[in-house]
Amino acid sequence: MTKTKRMNVLMYIVLTIVSLISVFPLYWMLISATNKSVDVSRGALLPGAALIDNWKSLLSQSPVGTAMINSFKYAIILTFFALVICSLAGYGFEIYHDKGKDAVMSILLLGMMVPFVATMIPLFRMFSSAKLLNTTIAVIMPTISTPFLIMMFRQSARSFPHDIIEAARIDGLNEIQIFFRMFIPTMKSTYAAAMTITFMNAWNNYLWPKVILQKEETFTMPMLVANLTEGYVTDYGVLMLAVLLCSLPTVIIFFLLQKSFAEGITGAVK
Amino acid sequence: MSQVKEPKKRKMSLERRHNLTGWAFLTPATLMIAVMSFWPMIQAFILSLQTGKANNLKFGDPLANYVRMFRDNVFMASLGNTFLYLIIQVPIMLILALILASMLNNKNLRCKGLFRTAIFLPCATSLVSYAIIFRSLFGVDGFINTVLINLGILNTGYNFLGHATSAKIVIIIALVWRWTGYNMVFYLSGLQNIEYSVYEAAKIDGASPMQTFFKITVPLLKPTILLTAIMSTNGTLQLFDESLNLTKGGPANATITMSHYIYNMSFKYVPTFGYAAAMSFLIFILVAILAFVQMKVGDKRD
Numbered sequence: 001m002t003k004t005k006r007m008n009v010l011m012y013i014v015l016t017i018v019s020l021i022s023v024f025p026l027y028w029m030l031i032s033a034t035n036k037s038v039d040v041s042r043g044a045l046l047p048g049a050a051l052i053d054n055w056k057s058l059l060s061q062s063p064v065g066t067a068m069i070n071s072f073k074y075a076i077i078l079t080f081f082a083l084v085i086c087s088l089a090g091y092g093f094e095i096y097h098d099k100g101k102d103a104v105m106s107i108l109l110l111g112m113m114v115p116f117v118a119t120m121i122p123l124f125r126m127f128s129s130a131k132l133l134n135t136t137i138a139v140i141m142p143t144i145s146t147p148f149l150i151m152m153f154r155q156s157a158r159s160f161p162h163d164i165i166e167a168a169r170i171d172g173l174n175e176i177q178i179f180f181r182m183f184i185p186t187m188k189s190t191y192a193a194a195m196t197i198t199f200m201n202a203w204n205n206y207l208w209p210k211v212i213l214q215k216e217e218t219f220t221m222p223m224l225v226a227n228l229t230e231g232y233v234t235d236y237g238v239l240m241l242a243v244l245l246c247s248l249p250t251v252i253i254f255f256l257l258q259k260s261f262a263e264g265i266t267g268a269v270k
Numbered sequence: 271m272s273q274v275k276e277p278k279k280r281k282m283s284l285e286r287r288h289n290l291t292g293w294a295f296l297t298p299a300t301l302m303i304a305v306m307s308f309w310p311m312i313q314a315f316i317l318s319l320q321t322g323k324a325n326n327l328k329f330g331d332p333l334a335n336y337v338r339m340f341r342d343n344v345f346m347a348s349l350g351n352t353f354l355y356l357i358i359q360v361p362i363m364l365i366l367a368l369i370l371a372s373m374l375n376n377k378n379l380r381c382k383g384l385f386r387t388a389i390f391l392p393c394a395t396s397l398v399s400y401a402i403i404f405r406s407l408f409g410v411d412g413f414i415n416t417v418l419i420n421l422g423i424l425n426t427g428y429n430f431l432g433h434a435t436s437a438k439i440v441i442i443i444a445l446v447w448r449w450t451g452y453n454m455v456f457y458l459s460g461l462q463n464i465e466y467s468v469y470e471a472a473k474i475d476g477a478s479p480m481q482t483f484f485k486i487t488v489p490l491l492k493p494t495i496l497l498t499a500i501m502s503t504n505g506t507l508q509l510f511d512e513s514l515n516l517t518k519g520g521p522a523n524a525t526i527t528m529s530h531y532i533y534n535m536s537f538k539y540v541p542t543f544g545y546a547a548a549m550s551f552l553i554f555i556l557v558a559i560l561a562f563v564q565m566k567v568g569d570k571r572d
Contacts, residue, residue: 122317
């Protein structure tokens with residue numbers, strides 16, 4: 001018995017230490033955003049009074065408002081189209097499945113192995129020759145349809161009762177109506193999970209926007225934050241405030257939809 | 271005769287109509303993946319056989335780019351770095367995630383939700399954000415140095431990111447911090463499919479936690495472990511944000527990753543798209559080979 005007890009105590013200690021390490025960098029970011037750079041360097045661990053000054057200083061050196069709006073715009077549009085197109089496909093693959101469709105699905109799954117760096121250069125040349133650099137469409141196009149999301153919706157369509165479909169058909173609904181009026185309302189939790197994961201990926205995406213967006217007024221938050229570290233002198237307070245602003249939307253979504261976020265990343269696999 | 275035939279005929283056409291509806295539903299997504307992923311992949315391969323700068327590409331010696339890669343010291347360094355991260359960071363992270371997940375799967379554990387949220391929280395921060403947080407924490411006048419000086423371990427700030435070995439260690443620490451919780455969630459959801467009574471039975475039979483871990487948890491989670499291993503390998507081979515924002519690839523390309531170098535060759539300097547495409551195609555081959563090997567290894571232990 002004492003051995004189990006000792007094991008238990010050890011477990012709590014390990015979990016507490018790991019939790020603290022996990023949270024600390026974020027806590028430090030939060031605290032630093034409210035402190036002057038000198039105080040951050042001195043190791044300040046308590047909230048300071050420099051938040052307003054950091055805010056003013058950040059606004060004076062970079063277009064945070066524009067970048068915020070851009071990031072929201074790209075992420076929301078991308079998420080909307082990704083959800084519609086991929087859920088339609090997942091539903092189609094599962095509900096009307098036959099040998100041909102299953103074969104297409106297996107080929108699409110191979111797409112998960114294609115590294116983005118490899119497609120990045122041809123995609124850049126493609127969008128550049130179509131004169132689409134610096135446009136929303138170029139930012140969102142490559143990641144609207146992903147094998148991951150299709151697989152996730154196909155998996156959830158598996159649990160959608162065929163009786164409902166038959167009943168709806170008898171009631172005179174056509175196939176597209178069944179999808180919009182029956183499937184979507186029943187699968188709210190899958191949509192929530194898919195939305196969370198897609199929005200977060202879109203918000204956090206860095207490499208592709210950096211490649212395709214070259215005008216400052218089209219930059220995203222992660223790009224703006226990364227550019228702040230370009231100079232020789234780093235103002236930690238200002239920098240951490242920018243990092244905080246960049247992380248805030250995803251952290252809020254994380255706390256609101258934590259469960260569906262966890263379901264989202266594991267959902268397609270179950 | 272005709273009365274019997276008619277419904278059958280209508281049913282056939284209905285089936286065909288449903289079949290076509292199915293194709294219509296999946297066509298937009300399928301086309302987009304074909305155009306945005308498969309077609310560029312083919313183009314990348316064609317591009318990799320061409321040499322020249324910017325848009326003046328021409329077919330010469332088809333293997334010129336591939337030969338150049340292995341004589342390019344920076345590329346070889348980036349290959350070495352990527353594999354160093356792969357061999358050291360991925361196992362540490364996966365083992366840690368597995369241990370944490372099996373701890374959190376304990377039914378009698380209190381504050382389970384709190385621990386889970388805390389460990390999972392790093393996943394909510396963007397790659398750029400956490401790279402910059404770690405860059406600042408480990409800066410010469412950053413928090414870690416301040417603590418070490420105050421503890422009397424150091425006299426002046428150590429330039430963690432200015433020395434090759436310590437910079438690599440910082441990247442590995444940062445990667446473990448960001449991704450352990452992510453993998454843990456996969457294991458947790460995998461563990462939920464294992465009947466808890468199996469663990470209770472093992473406990474009654476006098477199995478130690480160690481034995482339970484190695485004899486029950488690991489074998490039953492094997493498919494999930496395989497999946498996370500493949501995903502992590504894929505992710506590590508494509509590391510970019512961390513290399514660019516945490517260490518800027520430095521000092522002197524000591525921490526640069528393959529993706530970062532490909533980015534530099536195509537968008538930072540005068541673009542050499544053919545050469546960059548050849549390097550990116552190598553990443554594709556490596557991803558495919560490693561996934562294949564992992565699946566083979568995963569199958570064998572059955």
